[in-house]
Amino acid sequence: MNRVNDRTLSRWLRYEQLGDDVRAERILGELMSSLPPATVPTDFADRVLVGSGVVRARRAPWFRVQPWVWRTAFATWMVSSFVVVLWFSGFLGDLIRSGQALVLGSRAMIALSRFGAEILTAMSGLLRAGSAVSKALSGPGTLVLVLACALASLLALRALTTLVVSDRSTHHA
Amino acid sequence: MALSDQELITAANRGSEDAYRALVERYQQPVIGLLLRIVRDRAWAEDLAQESFIKAFRALGTFQIERKFSSWLFKIAHNTAIDALRRKRVDTVPLETTDSDTPDLLNCLPGSDVESPETVLRGRDLGVAMAQAIGGLRPEYRSVIEFRFVQGMAYDEIAEIMDLPLGTVKTHLHRARKSLARTLTEQGWEPSAD
Numbered sequence: 001m002n003r004v005n006d007r008t009l010s011r012w013l014r015y016e017q018l019g020d021d022v023r024a025e026r027i028l029g030e031l032m033s034s035l036p037p038a039t040v041p042t043d044f045a046d047r048v049l050v051g052s053g054v055v056r057a058r059r060a061p062w063f064r065v066q067p068w069v070w071r072t073a074f075a076t077w078m079v080s081s082f083v084v085v086l087w088f089s090g091f092l093g094d095l096i097r098s099g100q101a102l103v104l105g106s107r108a109m110i111a112l113s114r115f116g117a118e119i120l121t122a123m124s125g126l127l128r129a130g131s132a133v134s135k136a137l138s139g140p141g142t143l144v145l146v147l148a149c150a151l152a153s154l155l156a157l158r159a160l161t162t163l164v165v166s167d168r169s170t171h172h173a
Numbered sequence: 174m175a176l177s178d179q180e181l182i183t184a185a186n187r188g189s190e191d192a193y194r195a196l197v198e199r200y201q202q203p204v205i206g207l208l209l210r211i212v213r214d215r216a217w218a219e220d221l222a223q224e225s226f227i228k229a230f231r232a233l234g235t236f237q238i239e240r241k242f243s244s245w246l247f248k249i250a251h252n253t254a255i256d257a258l259r260r261k262r263v264d265t266v267p268l269e270t271t272d273s274d275t276p277d278l279l280n281c282l283p284g285s286d287v288e289s290p291e292t293v294l295r296g297r298d299l300g301v302a303m304a305q306a307i308g309g310l311r312p313e314y315r316s317v318i319e320f321r322f323v324q325g326m327a328y329d330e331i332a333e334i335m336d337l338p339l340g341t342v343k344t345h346l347h348r349a350r351k352s353l354a355r356t357l358t359e360q361g362w363e364p365s366a367d
Contacts, residue, residue, distance in 0.1 A: 006299055009357070013364035016354040021347070025321075028350060032322035035303065038206035041219065045197040048223050052230040054193045 008034070178242040186234055197226055200243065203324055204250050210319045211254040213308050221257055225250035247324070248334045251316060258312055299362075306356040313337075314349035321346055 008031045015024035041047075049055045136142060176184070176195065184192035204225060208218035229236075229249050236245060307315055313335070320331045332342045358364075 007365065009299060009303075009362060010365035013354055013358060013362060014366075016350065017364050024350065025346075028353075029322045029325070031303075032318070033325075035300070035323075037202055038209050038218075040201050040205055044201050044205075044219065044223070045194050048197050048201075048226040048230075049190065049193055051223055052193070052227040054230065055190055 179238050182233060182236060182238060182242060185230070193230060196242075200246055201226075203243075204246065206323060207247065207250055207316070207319050208254050210307065210315050210323075211251070211312055212258065217257070221253050222250065225253045228253065241330075244326075244330055244334055247320070248336075251334055255312065302357060302360050302362065306353050306360075309356060310349055310352055314345055314352065317342060317345045318349050318353070 008027060012024060012027040012031055015027055046055075176192075178196070178199075181192045181196050181199075185196065201222065205218055205222045208221045208225070209215060212218050212221065225246070229246050236242070307318060310318070316335060317331060320326045320334065321328075326334075328339055328342050328346075331337075332339045335342065337345070
């Protein structure tokens with residue numbers, strides 16, 4: 001606001017006093033447009049775009065690294081820590097120097113292979129037995145045999161029941 | 174050459190972040206100015222401006238491209254401010270407004286390198302007086318003053334934004350002007366003699 005605005009205000013008040021609406025409105029427009037505009041925060045547009053979901057919030061650089069990089073770095077760190085611990089404890093050096101590592105490893109691999117072969121053999125036997133049983137059951141004679149067995153069982157049960165009843169009758173008499 | 178509002182809206186609806194940003198940067202100052210005028214609190218006005226832009230962007234897909242974007246945006250901002258005032262039940266501020274209540278006016282007053290100390294002091298007084306006088310008006314009067322004299326809108330556009338009949342807008346504006354003149358006169362500002 002300066003002296004010119006000061007005079008503008010006086011002129012506007014004068015036209016308002018005179019009831020000259022057209023001029024009063026025009027002068028008030030001049031006065032209002034000379035008022036300083038509202039200041040805007042520098043990050044306002046960013047806030048709006050983040051708030052409306054147009055862009056994601058700007059994250060720190062370490063948060064922008066892909067997850068697989070973090071996983072790889074973590075795994076590398078773990079393995080190297082393990083190797084370093086072994087190295088400094090002397091254990092790894094002793095093993096390498098004595099050549100025992102290779103021998104122990106080979107033996108372990110052989111034992112593991114044998115165990116695996118035995119497991120596979122047992123599984124193969126079971127499969128063969130299962131196959132034979134299923135073949136026998138699926139044949140045409142199997143049904144006749146099963147029915148015959150069932151009939152024989154029923155006849156035997158009937159004969160046994162008759163025998164018990166007649167024995168009780170004789171005893172009461 | 175700057176893109177038109179319609180071109181920016183079309184690009185924004187296709188997902189262009191630059192278009193959204195351009196729309197915000199084009200209208201952030203007038204929207205914050207309007208809201209500051211209505212609610213008279215800088216932080217609150219900025220929050221409401223942000224809320225208004227977010228509402229507008231979420232509804233941008235339904236915006237009819239032949240309409241005037243600025244009117245639509247101002248309508249959203251105005252309704253947001255009125256709703257906020259209703260919620261907080263704050264409609265006017267006391268006339269004993271201090272300098273800290275009018276930061277935008279006072280921070281942007283001309284520097285002392287081009288004005289004498291007396292003129293600067295008087296200018297600050299005038300800026301504060303205008304801010305106080307406008308702040309003492311009813312919220313709808315503040316809105317019409319802002320739309321008409323700061324944004325330079327036509328009566329019918331103001332009527333559309335404020336959902337008021339044209340006659341009511343004219344009445345509001347007339348009464349706002351008279352009230353403003355009366356307040357400033359009561360504070361000692363005098364009309365020119367010529």
